[in-house]
Amino acid sequence: MRTTTTKRTFLKGMRDGSPFLIVIAPFSMLFGVVGTEAGLNLAQVMGFSVLVIAGSAQFTAIQLMTENTPVLIVLASALAINLRMAMYSASMISHFGPLPLRKRVLVSYLLVDQSYASAMVEYENHPRMTLAHKYAYFLGVMTIVAPFWYAFTYVGAVLGTSIPPEYALDFAVPITFLALIMPALRTLAHVAAAVVSVVLALTLSWIPYNLWLLVAAFCAMVTGAQVELWLERRR
């Protein structure tokens, strides 16, 4: 009885994860194309998608690499984007804390925007879910998302070499990022952070080695936090 119901929860996870494919498939394919066009070989492009599985950070790395940014600065900028996942990890521990280490390692590897978002909604709607069901649901979502992430990166990487330059693919990253940023501008604090990021990026571009990005990002982050604090105090 118990095994059939965890299986059902796993399948529900897969079903809830499938709408994400509309974004995951083109996004990972684009990464394959952009990575290949930038000069990475197939194994390296796949290495990014399998070892990192974090789209925005991967695109950021590729973009900075096309400008021959020092490796350490590429690394710091890409990881800065992923810092938000510490937040995910902190809120997942209340659900997955009692899991054996091996399973918590797997959950950590698979902790992406999509699995986090669906899990939080599902666990909130079903407060009495057991640990086994929560784990099954989480794995269900990623069983659909992760293979598509890898597979479409591969498709993009293979296609990438055959796309002629007049398609202006250099502009795929700006358009995709712009589209991703818009829904993220939920509050005045988010807007303020984004504006500071843009203004400083444009005015500090004289700083060598693309270090201006980290400076702009740091100031933007502090701005977001301060505006949030200010809005709270005014209430």
Place this chain on the structure above:
Amino acid sequence: MTYSDLSIWLLIFAMGIGTFLIRFSFLGLVGDRKLSPWVLRHLRYTAVAVMPGLIAPLILWPDATGGVPEPSRLAAAAATLVVGLLTRNVIWAIIAGAATLYSVGYLIS
């Protein structure tokens, strides 16, 4: 791109390990402890702090045109921004941007 194969692989592994450690931070290392409100308040803005800054110069001064602003790219960015704001839908915003990029590019070439 002028990196050696070795440094590309080192970067990939370092990004993989670094990203994993961020995801593993509470689940495996710190355990069940609350993040301080001060830290949370900053982490909330990491994505909107990095991504806009990364793309702003790419939109205004694209490398492909030698760093000169170019109408089809500016129009595409504007279309993505407007459709993204109105629909809050990532896919529609990308489609609007790509369609504008290619149609304006076609019209002025």
